[in-house]
Amino acid sequence: MKENIISKKYRGYISLLGIFIFGFLFTACSNDDDAGGGGAVTVDTVYLQDVDSDVPDREVTFARLGQLLRLEGSGFTGVRRIYINGFQSSFNPVFVSDSSMLVRVSGDTPTIEAEEDVRNTIRLVKDNSETTIEFEIRSSAPTINRVSHTLPNPGEEITVYGSGLIEVSKVIFPGGVEVTEGITFDEEDGEFFTVTVPEGVSEDGGSLYIESANGAAYSPAFFNVERGVVLNFDGMGELGEFGNTIRQGQLTSEPIGTGVVSQGNYVPLRNDTIASFAAGRNRVAEVFTSGNESWRSQFTPFIPANTPLEEVAFQFDIYVPEPWEGSGYLKILLINNFNGGEWSGGVYNYIPWIVDGEAVPFETEGWTTVTVPFTDFYLFNDGGDYTFEDLLQYRxxxxxxxxxxxxxNSDFNLSDLPEYNDDVEFPSSETSVQVYTDNWRIVSLETPVVTDFPE
Incomplete structure (x- = not known):
């Protein structure tokens, strides 16, 4: 599959190169009086250059931030500056001939905030002339990268995070359940919106689909995936009871949390018989499945074994009612073959109170969902070309x-975390933090593509 994608990209680049070779040859053979750059620019057509599309060279009447455009016409030789919506945009003179040129719409280009007299325009400036054309510039397409709780009950409010989420007018939940009322959104930055979960959402789960002023978008296919549940402590999956693991009788079911509340039984990592965890200790609490589960039989019907591993994740719900900072972390283990303290192999250390390399208090108002792509597990985070099959075989x-x-609750160095290189020690200390977890599940991160130009 990857080979096909790479080939497709090469075909696009080769096609683009051919266009420019033709343009240069045409220019060299013409007797255009503007060879020195003195004549006015004429723009006849604008094309979108997109090597990932089935139509890599498409005539368009609008473009979004970040997209690459090819202007077709005459007189481009000698263009000194280009302004899109009044914003000066850079371009490479190598890709300029008299009949065409390339320019990318900068991500910093203003859209609705542009001055009215320059909004939706492209202005090309030469030493002795300039030309302005009308051309619609839209904001980047919206994206969704996180949902506050992906296994909520009907009637609960969720927050959807991403970018470009301005004036969200419709949300379609898995199963085709549509919501058009009661949606609130971040009017200033478009980084989130809220919506109440309706009845009738499919238990198979999938993606959220939204429509907004910036266009449409899908979330990853990780919403309401009940068939992906490994263990929910209420009958789905089997709790392992061996050694020092937390037993069924140590689970809690009293409703807790504000907004999104607990669902049946859940796990307190520090039960009432333990006042605090001592410093410098690993494996001070542990909870496991029985080990009788078959991930292959349960999950490959909806996540094929050849799925790229970066498109598969572990999700769990967490509730931390009091600030958690400075000590302690969760180690998530793919198998029960570790003694604690590991920063390599089939584990992932979840430390939510480390933000940009600093200790920042972490707490949740209600239950929230944590999503950990399996390529974040240390065994698979070296950039290798892993698939879900590699994970299945490992287990x-x-x-x-x-x-x-x-x-x-042991000491660690910031450099132990793959995303940091700084040599900063975080010594452990005695802690009485309470961390609750529930609804362990495996989900797909595959995200359907929304295009402005359906094929």
Whole structure:
């Protein structure tokens, strides 16, 4: 599949190169009086250059921020400056001939905030002349990258995060359930909107689809994926009871949380018999599945084994009622073959109170969803070309196939985290933080593509 994508991109670049070779040859063979750049520019047509599209060279009447345009016409030789919506845009003179030129719409180009007299215009300036054409410039297409709770009950409000989420007018939930009322959004930056979950959302789950002033978008296919549940402590999945693991009798079911509340049984990582966790200790609490589950039989019917691993994730719900900062983290384990303290192999250390390399208090008002792509697990985070099959085989070859979590309270260095290189120590301290988890599940991160130009 990747080979086809790469080939497609090369075809697009080759096609684009051919267009410019033709343009240069045409220019060299013409007797145009503007060879020195003195004549006015005429723009006949604007094309969108998109090597990822089935139509890599498409005539268009509008473009979005970040897109690459080819202007076709005459007199482009000698163009010194280009202004899009009044914003000076850079271009490479190598890709300028008398009959065409390339320019990318900068992500900094103003759209609705542009001055009215320059909004939706492209202005080309030469030493002795200039030309302005009308051309619609739209904001970047909206994106969705996170949802506050992806396994909510009907009637609960969720917050959807992303970019370009301005004037969201419609949300369609998995199963085709449509909501057009009660949607509130971030009017200033378009970074989120809120909506109440309706009845009738499909238990198979999938993507949210939204329509907004900036266009349409899908979320990853991680919403309401009940068939992906590994363990919910209420009958879906089997809790492992061995060694020092948390038992069924140590679970809690009292409703807790504001807004999004708990669902049945859930796990307190520090139960009432433990006042606090001592400093410098690993594996101070642990909870596992029984190890009898088959991820292949349960998940490959909707996440094929050849799915790129970056498109598969572990989700769980978490509730932290009091600030958590400075000590302690969750170790998520693909198999039960670790003793604690590891920063490599089939584990991932979840430390939500580290933000931009600094310790920042973390707490939640209600239950919220954490999404961990499997390529964040240290075994698979080296940039390799992994698939879901690699993960399945890793678990199937293990002696102890239990999936689970440790709560660890040991020292670590910021450089232990793959995203940081700074040598900063975070010494542990005694902590009485309470962390609750629930609804462990495997989900797809595949995101359907919305295009302005349906094929």
């Amino acid at each position: 199937e070859s293990a002696t102890f196939k239990n999936f689970g979590m440790f709560f660890e």
